[in-house]
Amino acid sequence: MSKQEALRSMPRVDDVIARVEAEPKAKNISYHELLSCVRETLDGIRKDILADKTDKVPDVSEIVKAVIKTAVKKCSFSLRPVINATGVVLHTNLGRAVLAEAAAENVSQVAREYNSLEYSLEEGCRGSRHSHVESLICKLTGAEAAMVVNNNAAAVMLLLAAMCKDREVVVSRGELVEIGGSFRVPEIMSMSGAHLKEVGTTNKTKPSDYAEAINENTAALLKVHTSNFKIVGFSEQVKIDEMVKIGHDHNIPVIYDVGSGLMVEGEKVGLYDEVGVKESVKAGADITCFSADKLLGGPQAGIIVGKKKYVEMMKKHQLARVVRIDKLNLAALEATIRIYLDPERTFKEIPTLSNLAITKAELKIKANKLCGLLPVRKNSFSATVKTSESQVGGGSAPGEMLPSYAVQITPKTMSAADLEKALRENEVPIICRIHKGCVLLDPRTIFENQYAEIVRAFENIFAE
Numbered sequence: 001m002s003k004q005e006a007l008r009s010m011p012r013v014d015d016v017i018a019r020v021e022a023e024p025k026a027k028n029i030s031y032h033e034l035l036s037c038v039r040e041t042l043d044g045i046r047k048d049i050l051a052d053k054t055d056k057v058p059d060v061s062e063i064v065k066a067v068i069k070t071a072v073k074k075c076s077f078s079l080r081p082v083i084n085a086t087g088v089v090l091h092t093n094l095g096r097a098v099l100a101e102a103a104a105e106n107v108s109q110v111a112r113e114y115n116s117l118e119y120s121l122e123e124g125c126r127g128s129r130h131s132h133v134e135s136l137i138c139k140l141t142g143a144e145a146a147m148v149v150n151n152n153a154a155a156v157m158l159l160l161a162a163m164c165k166d167r168e169v170v171v172s173r174g175e176l177v178e179i180g181g182s183f184r185v186p187e188i189m190s191m192s193g194a195h196l197k198e199v200g201t202t203n204k205t206k207p208s209d210y211a212e213a214i215n216e217n218t219a220a221l222l223k224v225h226t227s228n229f230k231i232v233g234f235s236e237q238v239k240i241d242e243m244v245k246i247g248h249d250h251n252i253p254v255i256y257d258v259g260s261g262l263m264v265e266g267e268k269v270g271l272y273d274e275v276g277v278k279e280s281v282k283a284g285a286d287i288t289c290f291s292a293d294k295l296l297g298g299p300q301a302g303i304i305v306g307k308k309k310y311v312e313m314m315k316k317h318q319l320a321r322v323v324r325i326d327k328l329n330l331a332a333l334e335a336t337i338r339i340y341l342d343p344e345r346t347f348k349e350i351p352t353l354s355n356l357a358i359t360k361a362e363l364k365i366k367a368n369k370l371c372g373l374l375p376v377r378k379n380s381f382s383a384t385v386k387t388s389e390s391q392v393g394g395g396s397a398p399g400e401m402l403p404s405y406a407v408q409i410t411p412k413t414m415s416a417a418d419l420e421k422a423l424r425e426n427e428v429p430i431i432c433r434i435h436k437g438c439v440l441l442d443p444r445t446i447f448e449n450q451y452a453e454i455v456r457a458f459e460n461i462f463a464e
């Protein structure tokens with residue numbers, strides 16, 4: 001076909017759009033968007049012909065398919081639900097904790113109406129956004145006072161600025177950690193205006209190191225949970241109760257950033273080294289702070305609990321406004337804390353806890369069920385259930401692996417990397433791990449109502 005003939009045989013925009021509009025997948029896409037995708041696709045073909053990259057026009061049905069694909073991609077939300085098949089329960093890149101149903105429901109309710117965010121319904125006048133959760137958090141943790149901010153990084157920043165500005169904060173060299181991209185204890189410290197006083201060594205810090213560092217300019221002793229790494233072998237860190245003793249002997253407050261906000265007994269979720277919030281409060285830490293979207297299983301937020309005197313200083317600080325929590329996260333947090341106040345509901349309703357607490361036997365059943373549902377394509381891939389390990393993630397329990405079972409897919413007509421990509425590009429993206437040339441689907445983090453979508457994805461990817 002000559003160039004001129006090819007160009008002349010191009011379908012008309014109106015004809016293509018009519019066929020595109022008839023497709024069910026185009027139902028929710030505006031005419032305007034579809035039209036622009038049709039023009040873009042036809043222009044692309046025209047350019048290829050003029051540049052001698054091709055000498056024939058694709059079949060109209062092919063063009064329609066391409067248009068729909070582009071249009072669906074352009075119109076789908078950038079931030080959207082995915083299926084987490086990695087087994088990493090608190091996957092920071094996948095939004096950390098999944099909210100409990102009651103929490104998600106409360107967000108939706110509060111978002112749709114005016115609400116009592118800063119209005120006292122008793123007094124009929126201005127109220128405080130802290131009032132909604134403070135007493136609940138105190139009841140749960142045993143602390144005297146509490147406040148909630150945007151996230152735990154903000155909590156650390158605020159408490160240092162309010163309690164330690166221009167004075168020294170004593171921290172063990174083994175706890176000067178970096179948590180994720182942009183939270184480094186020394187940097188946060190200098191931004192807050194407090195001065196870091198390092199003591200001990202990377203692997204060993206002793207009680208006497210803290211005691212000897214204290215002088216008239218010391219504002220606090222700070223302990224930071226080494227959330228995402230572990231020092232093994234010849235090592236020693238000072239426990240919080242010992243630090244409290246040293247601090248209080250010198251009339252200096254002790255602060256503990258416990259990181260992940262574990263609120264149940266660690267053994268119940270297979271975690272043996274994680275320090276709980278209640279333990280820190282009970283040990284007498286003046287201030288304890290933690291994330292709400294790690295092991296607590298709530299929304300993004302930073303929770304500060306402890307002595308009223310210090311919490312009041314933080315509430316009054318200028319930075320409190322800068323780092324304040326928004327109404328939607330607050331709605332989710334209140335609902336989450338209320339679930340904790342009823343022990344019967346806790347493990348049933350908080351997905352983070354149930355995903356961690358699920359037994360190996362239950363995982364085997366889940367894996368077998370998922371494996372059995374996958375379409376049989378003997379020439380394209382094989383699927384078997386294998387023992388495996390999953391991670392807690394979210395900067396919690398480093399090095400601790402949870403025994404698990406996974407569905408292991410061995411693709412035959414493509415590489416494991418290609419299959420991983422195809423699953424990721426599914427309409428509901430499926431995120432999985434690759435291990436030794438196989439794709440692993442870990443049922444620990446897959447909800448049963450997502451199995452059908454996974455099956456559909458495999459049917460599309462390995463269409464007969």
Ligand SMILES: *Cc1c(COP(=O)(O)O)cnc(C)c1O
Nearest residue numbers: 151152153179225227259291395
């Ligand atoms: C995760 C973590 C933080 C940061 O918390 P965000 O809620 O992500 O801001 C700070 N400190 C410790 C010890 C942590 O584990």
